[in-house]
Amino acid sequence: MTDKTLSPRSIMIQGATSDAGKSVLCAGLCRALTRRGFKIAPFKPQNMALNSAVTVDGGEIGRAQAVQAQACGLEPHSDMNPVLLKPNTDIGAQVIVNGKVVKDMDARSYHDYKPKVMQAILSSFERLKSFSDAVVVEGAGSPAEINLREGDVANMGFAEEADVPVVIVADIDRGGVFAHLYGTLALLSESEQARVKGFIINRFRGDVTLLQPGLDWLEEKTGKKVLGVLPYLHGLHLEAEDAVADQQFTGEEANVLKVVVPVVSRISNHTDFDPLRLHPNVDIRFVRKGEEFPACDLIILPGSKNTRSDLDFVRANGWDRAVYRHLRFGGKVMGICGGYQMLGEMLHDPLGLESAAGSSKGLGLLDIETTMEPDKQLHRVSGVLRLPGQGSATVTGYEIHAGITTGKALEHPLITLEGDRPDGVISDDGLVFGTYLHGVFEHPEACRAILEWASLKDVEIPDYNETREDGINRIANAMDEHLDMDYIMQVIGLKQA
Template identity: 70%
Template sequence: MSIHRRIAPRAIMVQGTTSDAGKSVICAGLCRLLSRRGISVAPFKPQNMALNSAVTVDNGEIGRAQAVQAQASGLEPHSDMNPVLLKPNTDIGAQVIVHGKALRDMDAVTYHDYKPKVMDAIMESYDRLQSQYQAVVIEGAGSPAEINLRENDVANMGFAEKADCPVIIVADIDRGGVFAHLFGTLALLSESEQQRVKGFVINRFRGDIKLLESGLEWLEEKTGKPVLGVLPYLHGLHLEAEDAIEEQQLNDSGTQTLKVVVPVLSRMSNHTDFDALRLNPSVDVTFVRQGTRLPSCDLIVLPGSKSTRSDLEFIRDNQWDQDVFRHLRFGGKVMGICGGYQMLGRFVHDPDGVEGPSGSSQGFDLLDLETTLEPEKQLRRVEGVLKLPGQEQVGITGYEIHAGNTKGQALENSIVSLEEHNDGAISEDGQILGSYLHGIFDHPDACKSILEWAGLEQVIVSDYNSIREEGIDRMADAIEDSMDMSRIMGVMFEVGSEVAEL
């Protein structure tokens, strides 16, 4: 028998009573706060289910929330920060991405049985981060109290138990029922899991904290757990969402606005592409959902899709294709991004069944190109030059996530020059534009150029990266002011007790 001292966990896991309780933004704020204090910190999410993803420095694919948290930590995003990403392609199935690379499609039952192998991959990534950084801030997924998902759990308490890390539980008081959420979540955990919970955080509180104090005292008395903080509702805060489409507008009423319409596809991916537009005071973005026709506007943008062919059918079922053709007849502009770009061509072929049943689907036939889906996904971060007709060339950055190989005469009128290849196409009449680049609106100069192409005469240039930085800093400041960081730091870095090891 040998005796050794258990080292400090050097980690904290933020779990939530519900989805969208604020886990992602709190983790980003904690990463920024620890980084400010001179601690090298990395974000980590064992398993993420989202259609919003980012390309990493090692050419992998992770959830966008972890990319933002990496930015908060002063790091480039890496596939170890989100070792398992699930991208739903049906109601019961998803593409399983492990260590940044697509493994294969699995239905829910098959993936549930596969989770023990996934846990090995998760721990490999976590151990690498632990060896490289002084601290790891971990984000859970959904709720740890989902009874039907407890067996083989890798996203919440299953991981916390395996990694032996402390947990705080967050609830959103703006939704209502915050005390029931926190008390009930704790009650549904096992005894060892309950002991792992070091306290609660209440998020998005509005009003006088004195009115909440009796409830906080009750919660602490009933659970024996401290309330580590009550975070205020931060009006106008912008940090990228994982799945929920944020429709808040920040337009100045006195400025000319460009009306942009985005149809919400059934498997819409990377809706964060539109955040830079939504936050630009020159632009009015409307997301149109199933069952509603596309209204009149200046620009229709067809977004990315995880299932391009099925979303083409979805578009036709909603008669949005007719709306697009009418919009063009009236002189409007149309743009496609990634899957939306593929839809603008003559056909989308899927001979290997990459995104569903094998076969071909007719596109909009607005650009002279065809796309063939291939098993090997193309993942790359790029920078280059945007060259729209009649405008000065400007710098552009973005990232590609697609399985499509696109060919055709339209590619001779490419719109982006990259180091290794050209990207996108524009129609001869200048009304229709397509590109594979996600994040195409994030670069201020590129966004200005596209908005001018779309018809906006006076463009207010907003720096989207600065808006994101401001959001991260606001969250970090709120945590500094409203959470018991001394207790959280103690939980993360205190040396544990001696344990026996055979």
């Protein structure tokens, strides 16, 4: 047990279910408290996600914590998410501790490794609280998953060890909200139940007065305060932690770019496409296993946690043939990170870092080849993008990859990064290009250049960072209006000056 005299002013948001809104509520709470003049830091002990971000100290954390850092006015740091699990098979994951890869583990091996993980988690937590007025902590999944209780580091196991008060949130839009909250509390131990300071009901549509009898019942039966009911915020956008959000083609409007993204089995950083999903002149469709590509203007091959296996997945679905057919009709193709690697001549993994050791033939659309190496490349970057006919455009993003790419095409790179470092290439016919940069659509100049290259002309490019800021402020405003923030601050131990 940590020294209770060092226990921080903190609060932990846990969910009655997955996707109850923990990440969004933590971001909103970070912003609401920061606006009150407090120095707040976000924290998630353990995250399992393939959407990640590069930190200011050169590490890798979940994207949700990077957004929460933005809500606090901070640069993301590896201490904000000390353990990140990136699934690479159905039973195994790459284990990242303090921003750096430890090794791949199956579920049982990781369970045995958890005592070491807990020490790393507590050390990161101590460092965050040393410079913060308070720490806002996000749980993972649900604390009532009984099969995961032993050795838990993500929910109540951490809360008990670090002596952190807990609020449980449930999504009423899913249905069964009172059963979720009552049942979650009932499945906790006595000490864990005592740690729960209240409930939040999320995503409510309608007249909240009609919900009051249920709220009264819940408080009477549990002895826990309902801290408030948050409304369903239509059009709210903050990056998803892992689930791919669908958006279908909406019609044949003029000046609309149709984009297809195949959802490979280990798709990573699909948040790359959020600026396109939100663009009023872009219709994007995520095509899944067994589905065919509809007619479109641009195909984008996404990042992958297991590139060679996902290249096999592409071929098994016939998507390689769809790409070749698309190009014959003059369409454009783009690859990001793992998708970029797939576009080359060969993929080599001599050490078996992602799957069985060996080599795979790529799609042969770019004159490059890639070799997987043990050291992961983690860089936050900016530079200049030069697409044919588009002039120069500022580009920003981040690299998260284990492959080193070489080839004749790199003699004429698509992007020149700071330090005169090259990235990305384009085919001789100008129809195919690839880059390692995640977040490549987030800077308005780069987004405009890419969309114009893909045939979308004369449109305004929204500032994606402003869209994200708007989402953070909307949830913070809703929390200020609909939650008992005075009580929440009392639970945390904060006093308004």
